[in-house]
Amino acid sequence: MKLGRLNHIGVATPSLERSIAYYRDVMGATKIHEPFDLPAQGVKVCFVDTPGENGTAGTQIELIEPFDETSPITAFIAKNPAGGQHHMCYEVPDIHEAKAWFEAKGARVLGEPRIGAHGTLIFFVHPKDMNGVLTEIMETPKEAH
Template sequence: MLFRSSSLTRTFRTFSTNPSNKIFQLGKLNHVAIAVPNLQQAAAFYRDTLGASVTDPEDLPEHGVTTIFVNLPNTKFELLHPYGENSPIANFLKKNTNGGIHHVCLEVEDIEQAVQQVKKMNVRVLGDVKIGAHGKPVIFLHPKDCNGVLVELEQV
């Protein structure tokens, strides 16, 4: 079958880079958090096998996690391991025994404005703004409202 070039039509989808309802500035990907059943083994993989630099473990009892950050040139991985009896990571690992991606963290300039905006767009937030692993205000957005992904917003 032959086609004449004049009969072909190309369709391009364009995406708005400046939504009219935007009131907060979305920044870069801060980190991808990975729940792991063995924190030291996971850190050794990224450090010894892949050559990344990793931080020392840090216990965050108020969040129910122990974290290690894997520093990459353009972002970080946050390795998460349960800390304490009420750890949300323990529940995640019960369902995903080998671990896996837990959430992604995006930077925002003003977390209060971001929370107001996402609530106006009917996106549920999980809890209140609190201080996260980097010592900065954070909030989580419900995965059911974010295409199945748990999204953390962190003020920079």
């Protein structure tokens, strides 16, 4: 497998509204997408675009707020009340091949591939097997490339 594009950095926040204001007013973000709920993953999501080289799309910031108190990021927010960097997400051409690859490397894939925030199949890999970083693997959206 070859390293794919760093699609986004997941940043957990106690308040999407406050984080959106921060990225707009302090960081000067000009492309902030419409927030939406992803109850199947237990989060509310908002993507912020960063510019890549030569007018290409850069790595996005994926702001995630707990959808409710059963959210998988509730414990992270309890430990980091201001929020913080939560995961890194890389693209792959084929999600099932990627799953087999990581499993063959002895990395713990957390559950079966499921639809993620960009509408393509994703899975997470355990941070203990991924250099300390909770890592999301997502299939590249077909229309974007």
